[in-house]
Amino acid sequence: MEAPLVSVVIPYYNGARFITRALDSVVGQSYGTPEIVVVDDGSKEDPSRLLERFLDSGRVRLLRHASNRGIAAARNTGVRASRSEFVTFLDQDDTWLPCMLEFQLAGQARAHRDVGLFFADVGEGTSDGRVRKLETRGRIPSDLNSLPREDQLRALFVGNFIPLISSVVRRECFDTVGLFDERIRGGTDDYEFCLRLAEHHRIHYLPETVAVHWTHGENYSANLERLLSDSFRFLTELAHRHSSLLRLLRPRLAQLHLDLAKYHLHEGNAPEARTALEESLLCGGRSPTLFVVLALSRLGTLGSRMYRARRSLMHRRA
Numbered sequence: 001m002e003a004p005l006v007s008v009v010i011p012y013y014n015g016a017r018f019i020t021r022a023l024d025s026v027v028g029q030s031y032g033t034p035e036i037v038v039v040d041d042g043s044k045e046d047p048s049r050l051l052e053r054f055l056d057s058g059r060v061r062l063l064r065h066a067s068n069r070g071i072a073a074a075r076n077t078g079v080r081a082s083r084s085e086f087v088t089f090l091d092q093d094d095t096w097l098p099c100m101l102e103f104q105l106a107g108q109a110r111a112h113r114d115v116g117l118f119f120a121d122v123g124e125g126t127s128d129g130r131v132r133k134l135e136t137r138g139r140i141p142s143d144l145n146s147l148p149r150e151d152q153l154r155a156l157f158v159g160n161f162i163p164l165i166s167s168v169v170r171r172e173c174f175d176t177v178g179l180f181d182e183r184i185r186g187g188t189d190d191y192e193f194c195l196r197l198a199e200h201h202r203i204h205y206l207p208e209t210v211a212v213h214w215t216h217g218e219n220y221s222a223n224l225e226r227l228l229s230d231s232f233r234f235l236t237e238l239a240h241r242h243s244s245l246l247r248l249l250r251p252r253l254a255q256l257h258l259d260l261a262k263y264h265l266h267e268g269n270a271p272e273a274r275t276a277l278e279e280s281l282l283c284g285g286r287s288p289t290l291f292v293v294l295a296l297s298r299l300g301t302l303g304s305r306m307y308r309a310r311r312s313l314m315h316r317r318a
Contacts, residue, residue, distance in 0.1 A: 006086040006101060007035040009078030011071045014043045015092035016050055022092055023054050031101035036060045037078040042068035072180035072189035079179060085171055089164045093214055100210040104168045107206045116173040116201025122163040125214040144205050153198040157245050158252060164190040166211045176200050186229040195238055224263035228256055254285030261293050268304040273297040
């Protein structure tokens with residue numbers, strides 16, 4: 001049987017509320033249906049009946065882990081099982097727009113062969129159905145596509161701007177840099193993988209919204225403390241592999257500690273917020289936002305309420 005051009009890997013874990021919406025968005029692609037691999041990562045319920053119409057059509061393969069091993073392990077199982085030249089990823093609670101594959105594959109056809117990963121914009125969907133542009137944790141340089149690979153790596157080190165759900169990866173990159181790091185259970189395995197890929201391959205940005213990240217109370221990425229738990233380690237390791245990144249390490253760690261402080265303040269944990277702010281200051285953090293968050297953290301519960309009100313106002317304006 002001829003190998004497909006593109007595969008999509010979808011990790012699944014107790015996602016009955018969302019998975020059919022995600023799969024419908026893949027099946028409904030204008031490009032045509034790719035190879036689809038769903039990896040059940042030890043869910044409490046058997047998703048077979050839920051996915052029956054997809055499995056019966058032959059469009060979806062369902063693989064299972066006997067126990068929960070984490071999203072990185074599920075992604076790796078899907079990559080190993082896929083057969084295509086390009087591999088894409090979609091989380092169980094997110095969706096693609098119908099143009100995703102057509103737009104991305106057209107983009108890769110025009111790009112140079114040394115590009116290993118293509119990514120595009122993602123919208124943020126809310127429970128009331130509204131979609132706005134998702135704010136990434138890093139700024140995409142306006143000249144990213146023309147930058148030398150080393151400069152692309154530095155830009156990505158300073159802030160993560162690659163949404164995995166809008167990315168297409170050449171299979172050969174997995175041979176070069178390996179799979180996702182299964183030690184990372186906090187949710188930043190995608191960022192660590194993209195950094196590792198950018199050490200050896202170019203990345204390419206396509207300015208088009210092709211996917212929607214839906215926010216809700218069950219998002220894996222909602223707990224920022226868990227999300228950042230491994231980032232301090234792998235960013236430090238990366239900086240020590242590339243001397244050009246060492247001068248950027250302390251400011252990067254300062255920003256991560258500030259992000260963690262804002263998360264704790266939002267959650268009403270003022271003492272934890274102050275601890276994270278102290279770490280940010282020790283790393284040289286001096287931004288105006290840091291001192292605003294520090295002042296609010298000293299107000300305890302009132303400061304947390306004020307911070308949440310400020311964030312809510314900013315979201316309504318966005």
